[in-house]
Amino acid sequence: MSIEISHVGKRFADFVALDDVSLSIKAGRLTALLGPSGGGKSTLLRIIAGLERADTGRVEIDGVDATRLPPQQRNVGFVFQHYAAFKHLSVRRNVAFGLEIRKRSKEEIRRRVDELLALVHLGQFGDRLPTQLSGGQRQRMALARALAVEPTVLLLDEPFGALDAKVRKELRDWLRRLHDEVHVTTVFVTHDQEEALEVADEIVVINDGRVEQVGAPDDLYDRPANEFVMRFLGPVTQLGDQLVRPHDLQLTTDGGDGVPGRITRVTRIGFEIRVEVTTADGQPVTVTLTRNELLALGIGIGTDVRLRIAPNTPTPTLPPTPTLAPAH
Amino acid sequence: MTSTTLVPDRPAGDRRPARAGLPLTRVSGLGLGVAMVWFSLLVLIPLAAVVATAAEGGWAGFWRTVTNEQTAATLRLTVGTALLVTLVNVVMGTLIAWVLVRDHFVGKRALEVLIDVPFALPTIVAGLVLLSLYGPDSPLGVNIANTRIAVFLAFLFVTLPFVVRTVQPVLAELDPEAEEAAASLGASRLVTFRRIILPSLIPAIAAGAALSFARAVGEYGSLVLLSGNLPMRTEVASVRILSSVENDNPDSAAAVAVVLLAVSLAVIVFLDVIQRRVVRRG
Amino acid sequence: MADSSIAARTPVGRRPARHVLRAVVVAYLFFLVAWPLYLVGRNAFADGLASFRAILTDPDVTHALQLTVVIAVVAVVINTVFGVGISMLLVRYDFPGKRALNALLDMPLSVSPIVVGLALILVYGGRDGWFGPTLEAAGFQIIFAVPGMVMATVFVALPLVIREVVPVLQEVGDEQEQAARSLGANAWQTFRRITLPSIKWGVIYGVVLSLARSLGEFGAVKVVSGNVLGDTRTATLVVEEKYLNFDKGGAYATAFLLALVAVACIIVVSVLRPKEER
Numbered sequence: 001m002s003i004e005i006s007h008v009g010k011r012f013a014d015f016v017a018l019d020d021v022s023l024s025i026k027a028g029r030l031t032a033l034l035g036p037s038g039g040g041k042s043t044l045l046r047i048i049a050g051l052e053r054a055d056t057g058r059v060e061i062d063g064v065d066a067t068r069l070p071p072q073q074r075n076v077g078f079v080f081q082h083y084a085a086f087k088h089l090s091v092r093r094n095v096a097f098g099l100e101i102r103k104r105s106k107e108e109i110r111r112r113v114d115e116l117l118a119l120v121h122l123g124q125f126g127d128r129l130p131t132q133l134s135g136g137q138r139q140r141m142a143l144a145r146a147l148a149v150e151p152t153v154l155l156l157d158e159p160f161g162a163l164d165a166k167v168r169k170e171l172r173d174w175l176r177r178l179h180d181e182v183h184v185t186t187v188f189v190t191h192d193q194e195e196a197l198e199v200a201d202e203i204v205v206i207n208d209g210r211v212e213q214v215g216a217p218d219d220l221y222d223r224p225a226n227e228f229v230m231r232f233l234g235p236v237t238q239l240g241d242q243l244v245r246p247h248d249l250q251l252t253t254d255g256g257d258g259v260p261g262r263i264t265r266v267t268r269i270g271f272e273i274r275v276e277v278t279t280a281d282g283q284p285v286t287v288t289l290t291r292n293e294l295l296a297l298g299i300g301i302g303t304d305v306r307l308r309i310a311p312n313t314p315t316p317t318l319p320p321t322p323t324l325a326p327a328h
Numbered sequence: 329m330t331s332t333t334l335v336p337d338r339p340a341g342d343r344r345p346a347r348a349g350l351p352l353t354r355v356s357g358l359g360l361g362v363a364m365v366w367f368s369l370l371v372l373i374p375l376a377a378v379v380a381t382a383a384e385g386g387w388a389g390f391w392r393t394v395t396n397e398q399t400a401a402t403l404r405l406t407v408g409t410a411l412l413v414t415l416v417n418v419v420m421g422t423l424i425a426w427v428l429v430r431d432h433f434v435g436k437r438a439l440e441v442l443i444d445v446p447f448a449l450p451t452i453v454a455g456l457v458l459l460s461l462y463g464p465d466s467p468l469g470v471n472i473a474n475t476r477i478a479v480f481l482a483f484l485f486v487t488l489p490f491v492v493r494t495v496q497p498v499l500a501e502l503d504p505e506a507e508e509a510a511a512s513l514g515a516s517r518l519v520t521f522r523r524i525i526l527p528s529l530i531p532a533i534a535a536g537a538a539l540s541f542a543r544a545v546g547e548y549g550s551l552v553l554l555s556g557n558l559p560m561r562t563e564v565a566s567v568r569i570l571s572s573v574e575n576d577n578p579d580s581a582a583a584v585a586v587v588l589l590a591v592s593l594a595v596i597v598f599l600d601v602i603q604r605r606v607v608r609r610g
Numbered sequence: 611m612a613d614s615s616i617a618a619r620t621p622v623g624r625r626p627a628r629h630v631l632r633a634v635v636v637a638y639l640f641f642l643v644a645w646p647l648y649l650v651g652r653n654a655f656a657d658g659l660a661s662f663r664a665i666l667t668d669p670d671v672t673h674a675l676q677l678t679v680v681i682a683v684v685a686v687v688i689n690t691v692f693g694v695g696i697s698m699l700l701v702r703y704d705f706p707g708k709r710a711l712n713a714l715l716d717m718p719l720s721v722s723p724i725v726v727g728l729a730l731i732l733v734y735g736g737r738d739g740w741f742g743p744t745l746e747a748a749g750f751q752i753i754f755a756v757p758g759m760v761m762a763t764v765f766v767a768l769p770l771v772i773r774e775v776v777p778v779l780q781e782v783g784d785e786q787e788q789a790a791r792s793l794g795a796n797a798w799q800t801f802r803r804i805t806l807p808s809i810k811w812g813v814i815y816g817v818v819l820s821l822a823r824s825l826g827e828f829g830a831v832k833v834v835s836g837n838v839l840g841d842t843r844t845a846t847l848v849v850e851e852k853y854l855n856f857d858k859g860g861a862y863a864t865a866f867l868l869a870l871v872a873v874a875c876i877i878v879v880s881v882l883r884p885k886e887e888r
Contacts, residue, residue, distance in 0.1 A: 051788050071791040078792035084785035088807040097803075098793035142789075149793055350703050355797060360705060363696050370765055371717065374729030377740055381732055420638060427635040431628060439636070441876055442643045448819070448872040450826025451723075452846045453650070453865040456853065460649035460862075461641075467649070485642060517627075539720065546722025549828040549846070553853055566724040566829065573728055573833060582732065585725040592720040600713045 001027040001062050001152050001185040003048060008057030010043055010209075017043040019209040021057070025187060025202075030179045032200035033189045036232070040209040041189045042157055048187065049078045049155050062152050072101075077146030077184075081158040083138045085130035091117070091141050092126040098149035116144040119178070136167040140174075147182065156188035160195070172199055193233050197221065205229050222314040237286040239279075239307060246288040248313040251275065251305045253297060258306030261285065266294075266301060275299075277307060378589060381582035393583035398559050399568055403587060405479065406565040410544035413483040417540045418533055421491025428492070429499045446488045451549025454485055459554055474556030479564060482551050483544040490543065491536030498532040499525075531606045535599055542595040546588055647869065653858070654866035661859035671848055671864065678845040681756065681831075682824035685763040689820050693771025694813060698805070700772075701779040718768045726765050727833020730758060754836035759844070762830035767823040771816030778812030779805075815879050822875035826868055 003025040010018040018040045025031050033041040046052040048059060050071035058067050066074050086094050092113055099109045117123045120140040122133075130138055139159060146154060159175070160168040176199050179186055190196050196203050197217045205212040205220065205228075213225040224230035230243060237246045239259060252258060261279040268274075273294045275287045285307060289297075299305060352360060382390055393399060428440065446454060458481055460466075463473045472478050502525065510520040548566035555562040565584055572581035654661060665671045699705070700712055718726070734752040735742045745752060752758040786808065790800040806813075828846040835842040843851075845868055853861035 049792055051792065071788070072794045072796055074792075075794070076792060078789065080785050080789060082785060084789035086786055086789070086804060088810075097790065097795075101794045101799060145789075145793065352703055352705055353797075356699060356703055359695055360699050360703075363692060363699065364711075366692060367696075367711075367715075370761060371714070371768070373740070374726075374733045375717070375721075377732035378725065378729045420635075423631060424635050424638070427631055431632055433632060437880070439639055441873070441880055442639050444876045444880070445643050445647065445873060448822035448826070448876050450828055450846045450849075450865075450868050450872065452828045452849045453826065453868050453872075456849065456861065456865045457646040457650050457869070460653055461646040465653075488642065542720030546720065546725065548722060548724050552828075552850055566722045569722070569724045569728060570829075570833065573724075573731065578728070578732060578738075581728050585722075585728050588722050588725050592717060592722075595720050596713050596716055599716065600709070 003062075003153060003185070003187070004058075004060040005044070005048070006058045006060075008044070008047060008054045008059065010040075010047065010052065010055050016209050018047070018054070021206075021209070021211055023204060023211055023214065025185065025204075027062075027185050028183050029201040030176070030186045030188070030199060031202045031204060032196035033187060033204050033206055034193060034196040034232070035191065035206035035212075037191055039207045041191075041204075041206045044206065045155050045157050045187060045189050048153070049076050050074050051078070075149065075152045077149060077151035077154040079139070079142050079146050079154070079156040079159050081161045083130070083135075083142045083162075085138050085142060087130055090127050090129060091122060091133070094130065094141055095144045095148050097145060102149065112148060116148055119147075119181075120144040134167075135163050136171055139163065139171065143175075143178075147184070151184065154184045154186045156186070158189050158191070161190075168195075175199060197233070205232060207232070235286070235288070238283070239285050239309070240283070242309075244309055244313070246274070246286045248310050249285070249287040250308050250310050251277070251287055251289070251297060251299065252308070253299060253303065253305055256306060258308035259285075260304065260306055263299060263301050263303045263305060277305060279307070375589065378582050378585045381578055382586040385579055385583070389579070390583050390586070393580045394587055396580075398563070399580075399584060401560050402563045402565050402568040403584070405476065405563070406545055407591075409476070409479050409483055409564075410541050413480060413487055413544050414537050414541045416484060417487055417491045418537050421488075421536055421540075422495055422529065422533055424492045425495035425499055428496055443489050443492050446485050451486060451547070452552060455482060455550040455553040458482060458485055458550070463554070473554060474558060474562060476562055478555045479551060479562055482554050483547055486547055486550055487540035487543050490540035491533060494532045494536035494539070495529055498529055502528060531602050535602050538595045538598050538602075542592050545591050647873075650862060650865055650869060654862040656862070657859055661863035665848075665860050665863050668860075670843070671845075671860075673841075674843045674845050674848045675867075677756070677843070678825055681760050681763055681844065682821060684760050685767060685824045686817055686820045688760075688764050689767055689771050690813065690817055693768075693816060693820075694775055694809075697772050697775040697779055698801075701776055702784060715772055716769050718765050723762075723766055723827065723829030724833060726762055726830040730761055730765070730830075730834050734758060734761075753834050755842065758834040759831050759842060762834045763824045763827050766827050766830050767820045770820045770823060771813065774816035774819070775809055775812045778809045782808045811882065814882065818875045818879050822872045825871055 003023075005021060005023040005025075008018055008021045009016075021040075021044060023044075033044060035041045043052060047054045048061070050066065050069055050073075054067065058065065060066060061074060061076070071078075086097065089097070095113045095116055096109050099112060104112075113126070114123075117126055120143055122137060122140055122144065125133060125137065125141075130141065133141065139162075143156075143159075156175075160171050163171065172195055175188075188199075200217060202214065203217055203220050204214045207228055213220060213229045215223075220229060221233050224233060227243060230236055235246050236243050237249070238244070239249065250258075259279050261277040263275055264278045264284070265276040266273060267276075268291075271290065273289045273291060275289060275294070277285045277287060279285060287307065350356075385393070394403065424439075424443065428436065428443075449457070458478075459473060461468065462470055462478070462481060464471050472481065506524055507520055510524045511517075515523065546566060547564065548570070551557065551562075551564060551567065555564070557563050557567045565588055569581045569584050569588075572578070572584070696715070700708065731739065731753050733740045733742065734745065736746045736751060736753055737743070739753065742753060750757070752761065782805075786804050787800050790804045795803065826846060827844075828850075831844055832847060832850075835844070835847065845864060849861050849864045849868070852858075852864060
């Protein structure tokens with residue numbers, strides 16, 4: 001059930017959405033396509049689904065060339081950001097739609113829909129219309145509908161993008177658990193790095209129509225291939241000519257080695273404290289600490305400190321490049 | 329979101345250009361072909377035939393026909409009255425739309441239905457309807473049958489819905505906060521209307537005016553019983569065309585028809601331009 | 611509803627101005643539409659039901675009524691199929707000339723019905739039309755016969771379905787259709803199971819409005835029909851003929867029937883519409 005994408009390109013008028021993208025998505029995994037808006041990740045997902053046709057290149061699903069197949073022959077499940085609920089059909093009929101198209105028996109459809117509604121916790125809502133459901137419920141219905149046809153691959157386009165923060169977080173955990181139960185090859189698009197890091201087995205970072213890096217969440221976070229990936233996946237600050245994560249910096253007040261500087265600002269954001277240090281060369285550096293760390297150090301605005309990179313930092317700190325490193 | 333990204337800011341929202349329509353598939357292409365053949369046979373070729381027939385007599389012949397004393401009189405009456413009626417509709421149509429959107433009273437629903445009556449009523453019946461109040465048996469004691477006022481009244485009746493129905497939805501969609509902001513800045517109701525509301529209504533009013541002008545210029549049915557069709561006095565362009573057709577003179581019918589078609593075409597182009605300007609302004 | 615919130619927020623002062631506007635509008639509509647319309651009803655019933663009995667037992671009139679209904683139904687079916695199809699093409703697809711087609715489709719609304727009739731005669735007229743003589747030689751008479759009357763009716767009502775369906779299609783968007791495609795539905799299944807139910811109300815309004823317009827078409831039909839008694843005469847032509855022949859009772863009674871259908875159509879649309887917008 002793997003997906004092989006080779007040399008896919010797509011333009012909209014004079015806007016290049018995808019520029020010679022090659023990618024291999026492994027079977028049974030939960031893969032995130034991560035990147036900024038307009039970077040081409042949704043277009044890539046829609047090309048896999050057949051909702052958009054690539055200008056160049058080839059798409060293979062489960063070993064079959066699908067480049068020219070219309071969407072209804074690809075057996076993919078697609079979940080849309082705004083649910084795409086069939087407004088005139090009840091929740092049951094929505095979920096049953098793909099099975100009715102496939103002319104399954106009434107009995108089989110009933111059984112399968114019951115199973116799926118139970119799976120997405122909508123058992124008692126079967127007879128409602130989609131407009132009578134909350135956003136989160138509608139998205140779960142859309143998921144059940146996509147899963148009903150036992151798709152070869154499940155594709156989700158910013159599935160939680162239209163939901164508020166709390167529901168989003170619940171659905172995210174729920175998707176992770178669901179995938180552990182169902183094991184269907186799943187690809188989802190998101191612009192939220194936290195979502196990708198938390199849910200995915202593998203992350204594909206896409207920017208400006210190109211793949212920047214592919215890897216496991218930890219790999220990407222700890223060993224970003226370039227400055228773009230490093231900056232996109234988490235906070236970054238600069239010490240001397242090195243890029244480093246603010247939480248990988250240590251502050252000391254007892255001399256020793258490290259870059260000398262003075263604290264110019266302390267901001268508390270919930271559980272973390274953001275300390276701004278101006279080095280002797282006048283470079284502003286951001287360091288994040290916990291409240292306890294700050295108290296233990298006994299520092300505040302005006303304190304002279306030394307800055308150094310924590311000893312067990314895995315990040316092969318990148319030199320900042322004037323322009324973003326080219327993709328491969 | 330709790331995590332911070334220090335990536336140089338991207339413009340928010342999806343930068344993917346708005347999805348244009350799909351390219352034609354085999355089935356939709358075939359559908360378009362069938363539709364175009366039908367539309368051509370029904371509308372385009374017949375209208376082209378009108379223009380071609382008018383052109384047969386050459387420019388001189390065309391000019392002679394439309395400047396013929398009687399024809400010129402009908403065109404003057406038709407266009408002049410249509411302009412006057414359009415002017416009345418701009419004022420009354422906007423006012424009616426305003427009352428329908430902003431006011432609330434018992435029976436408003438009935439007024440809504442009344443607005444659409446002239447649109448759905450057969451034109452010959454419309455003529456009879458007006459005749460019953462303003463004709464020889466008028467309970468008001470006014471008899472305007474067979475006068476130019478009858479032409480004016482008939483045009484006014486059949487064009488009633490156009491400005492109302494184009495302005496009404498725009499007015500309903502207007503953001504009340506803009507008016508409240510204007511009021512909070514000290515603008516009087518009248519100033520608010522003139523400087524805040526009216527500018528947003530202008531495209532809709534213009535579109536409705538164009539439609540009502542086109543409709544009036546081509547009106548026929550409501551005048552048959554009402555205006556008497558007196559040459560040089562109450563005869564309008566459509567009646568003139570019909571009498572040319574009935575006198576077996578299609579060339580002169582086509583010449584006058586081309587003038588009316590030019591008006592229709594101008595209105596269509598005008599509407600298209602307005603629509604595009606509104607879309608661009610968002 | 612949006613307007614009630616506006617009204618609620620509008621300052622309570624200036625009541626007199628509001629009442630003046632309301633009075634002006636009510637009076638205008640009363641004198642222009644309501645009272646005249648009422649008088650037609652009164653005149654139709656001036657002799658009780660005698661006028662109705664007279665027209666409904668006149669075989670020429672009943673034939674005209676039947677013909678009117680047949681022509682209107684055929685025209686509405688044609689315009690509905692064509693209108694829904696062309697709306698789908700205009701909203702969902704891109705093709706060269708789309709903008710021009712979009713503008714031209716409104717043309718019938720602003721063309722004089724007499725010009726419509728003339729245009730059809732010039733092409734399909736049996737004597738000197740462009741195609742007419744050939745068609746007549748092959749046995750198809752169009753002008754001065756029912757096919758021409760159907761064409762004239764279709765022409766004048768052409769944009770009505772399109773104008774109702776296009777905005778609904780745009781509003782609904784194509785996501786549901788894409789979802790259906792991804793679930794395995796082919797183009798026809800998608801249209802029938804997803805698109806059609808979601809544009810249902812737009813289509814119904816369009817059909818009702820087209821029906822009202824088709825039943826009442828007068829000028830264009832008059833030009834192409836030849837107005838042959840008991841053969842190609844429709845209800846609206848009966849009204850004219852009765853009135854001009856000093857049978858005012860018959861004219862008013864027939865007009866009343868036509869007005870009744872037209873008003874019923876409008877009421878149906880206005881009752882249905884808010885339901886859908888809820």
